[in-house]
Amino acid sequence: xxxxxxxxxxxxxxxxxxxxxxxEVLQLQDDLAERVxxxxxxxxxxxxTALDIMDSFVSRAFRAMALMAKLKGAETxxxxxxxxxxxxxxxxxxxxxxxxxxxDLEEGLAFLRGLxxxxxxxx
Amino acid sequence: MGDEVRVPIAxxxxxxxxxxxxxxxALQTGFSHTDATLVATAISEVARNxxxxxxxxxxSITASIGDDFAExxxxxxxxxxxxxxxxxxxxxxxxxxxxxxxxxxxxxxxMDEFQVSSEEGKGTEVSMTxxxxx
Numbered sequence: 001x002x003x004x005x006x007x008x009x010x011x012x013x014x015x016x017x018x019x020x021x022x023x024e025v026l027q028l029q030d031d032l033a034e035r036v037x038x039x040x041x042x043x044x045x046x047x048x049t050a051l052d053i054m055d056s057f058v059s060r061a062f063r064a065m066a067l068m069a070k071l072k073g074a075e076t077x078x079x080x081x082x083x084x085x086x087x088x089x090x091x092x093x094x095x096x097x098x099x100x101x102x103x104d105l106e107e108g109l110a111f112l113r114g115l116x117x118x119x120x121x122x123x
Numbered sequence: 124m125g126d127e128v129r130v131p132i133a134x135x136x137x138x139x140x141x142x143x144x145x146x147x148x149a150l151q152t153g154f155s156h157t158d159a160t161l162v163a164t165a166i167s168e169v170a171r172n173x174x175x176x177x178x179x180x181x182x183s184i185t186a187s188i189g190d191d192f193a194e195x196x197x198x199x200x201x202x203x204x205x206x207x208x209x210x211x212x213x214x215x216x217x218x219x220x221x222x223x224x225x226x227x228x229x230x231x232x233x234m235d236e237f238q239v240s241s242e243e244g245k246g247t248e249v250s251m252t253x254x255x256x257x
Contacts (some may be wrong), residue, residue: 019139019142019143020139021135021136021138021139022135022138023135023136052146052160052163053142053146053160053163053164053167054164055142055164055167055168055171056168056171056229057167057171082160083157084156084157084159084160084161085160087157087160087161088160088161088164088233091161091229091232091233092164092168092229092230092232092233093228093229093232094229
């Protein structure tokens with residue numbers, strides 16, 4: 001099942017609904033990269049609340065997505081990482097370096113709005 | 124004694140099946156959600172190693188409950204190219220496949236016991252266990 005991507009003003013919100021196969025992860029990567037360009041989005045929220053596992057493949061792919069979006073001018077926030085998943089990531093030695101994270105969708109949106117405001121104000 | 128589930132690994136969808144089975148069995152055996160997630164993550168990694176290096180193989184998951192402990196054992200086997208230098212492969216940060224996996228050391232940290240045997244040209248077997256006291 002592909003991950004739906006909603007446009008919300010200047011932002012895109014991708015909500016993972018269930019476990020992801022590698023193919024679906026790569027599909028999401030392509031879809032997001034394309035839509036950031038199409039909609040001239042300023043920010044992307046990747047909601048992974050429903051993910052009960054993030055292995056090395058997924059976390060590297062998410063990191064790559066964030067870097068690709070950044071090259072197109074959009075900041076990415078990953079929200080909703082489950083505590084067990086966070087623990088497993090740490091044990092594995094995966095850091096999601098350079099990727100913004102927030103507790104939930106609300107915090108993620110607040111983060112992006114703050115960023116957009118600072119950008120408008122030229123700070 | 125316990126249950127055994129065998130998941131043949133030949134595509135990325137099989138990885139999803141294998142780790143879901145592992146999580147289910149861990150929870151049924153009374154492991155915490157955290158431990159079940161660690162087991163599922165470890166399964167995901169070894170199954171991906173099979174796909175990356177050998178194209179196909181098998182993950183078998185066994186749950187057993189003894190007198191004073193319960194355990195989940197995962198055995199991943201393939202008949203792929205094998206590992207040339209096991210000591211090197213167990214070193215943190217080492218990868219032959221361009222870094223998409225995370226290497227055996229990362230997987231070892233998720234589990235309580237971890238063994239690899241491999242013969243070049245014949246294949247690889249990774250055996251790993253998570254246990255808990257009853």
